[in-house]
Structure formats: structure tokens, C-alpha cells
């Protein structure tokens with residue numbers, strides 16, 4: 001386990017310009033066309049006050065190296081916590097950081113007593129992400145409302161309880 005990694009909730013009122021810049025660097029590291037711009041990250045992390053967002057910081061360099069942004073008021077599935085985006089810097093991948101961010105967000109909502117499911121859309125050709133979500137307990141489901149429909153993406157859903165149980169069993173198998 002990398003003890004230099006810290007998972008932190010970013011409160012909208014405390015986000016600094018430097019943190020926004022670091023999140024954009026994480027977003028744009030793969031050089032893909034549809035990566036979020038600084039304006040979009042500002043909207044997600046500061047202007048949308050109801051979003052709930054977490055980052056992973058490498059405390060040895062004090063850099064944000066991964067982030068997850070969630071919207072608890074999404075119309076997806078006729079009401080769910082929607083994962084807006086989840087990205088890990090390329091050099092930190094396959095260390096369990098994405099799954100830890102998902103569990104951190106799920107734990108936060110469970111502590112608040114939220115009973116909504118958590119949903120995600122993912123491009124049908126994004127195998128790393130599909131594998132990740134299946135590993136932590138998400139299932140591919142059919143669209144049930146217009147907000148869900150997209151021929152190029154899967155929608156995946158999990159209950160918070162399911163994620164919690166998965167986290168426990170993955171942690172148990174690690175310590176055996």
C-alpha cells in the first residue's frame with residue numbers, strides 16, 4: 001500500500017486555482033479530445049454547489065493525481081448518484097486508486113444515509129473502466145429513461161450497500 005496517498009473531499013468553497021490546474025492536468029494527461037477543460041472543471045468543482053467531489057493526493061509531491069466528481073441529484077435511472085468523471089494519472093494506474101475513490105465516495109453517501117443507487121456511463125470500448133466498475137460490483141443495465149439513452153455508452157449501476165460489501169471482501173482477500 002502506498003502510504004503517501006491521501007483521499008480528500010474537496011469542498012467547493014475551498015478549491016484553489018492551483019488545485020483546479022492539477023485536476024485539469026489529470027484530466028488531460030491522456031491527450032484525449034473530450035477531456036474536460038479548465039472551465040468545465042471549474043463548473044463541476046466550484047459552481048455546481050451540490051456536487052460531491054474527492055481527489056487523491058500524493059503527499060510526497062503534494063500533487064493531485066486522481067479525482068472523482070459526483071452529482072447526487074442526477075436524473076439518471078430516474079434518480080441516482082451519478083459519477084460525472086473518474087480519472088487517475090497514467091503513472092499511478094493499476095494501484096487500486098480508482099476503486100478506492102469509488103469506495104470513498106460511496107462511504108460518504110452511505111454515512112449520510114443516502115439510499116439512492118450510484119450510476120455511471122462508460123464508452124462501450126473503454127475496457128479498463130468497464131472492468132473496474134464490474135470488479136467493484138456495478139452491473140450493466142438497460143436505459144429506463146431518456147437521460148440514460150446513448151448507443152455508444154453503457155450505463156452501470158450499483159447500490160451503495162453492494163459497493164460497501166465488495167470493498168469489505170476485496171480488503172479481506174488482500175489481508176489473507
Ligand SMILES: CC(C)(COP(=O)(O)OP(=O)(O)OC[C@H]1O[C@@H](n2cnc3c(N)ncnc32)[C@H](O)[C@@H]1OP(=O)(O)O)[C@@H](O)C(=O)NCCC(=O)NCCS
Pocket residue numbers: 030085086087088089092093094095096097098099100120121122123126127128129131132133135
Ligand atoms: C479507468 C481508470 C479510472 C482506472 O483507474 P486505476 O486506478 O488504474 O484502476 P484500479 O487500479 O483501481 O483498478 C481496479 C480494477 O479495474 C480493472 N482495470 C483497471 N485498469 C485496467 C486496464 N488497463 N485493463 C484491464 N482492466 C483494468 C482491473 O480489474 C483492476 O483490478 P486489478 O488491478 O486487481 O486487476 C483509469 O484507467 C483512467 O483514468 N482511465 C482514463 C479515464 C477513464 O476512462 N475514466 C473512466 C470514465 S467512465
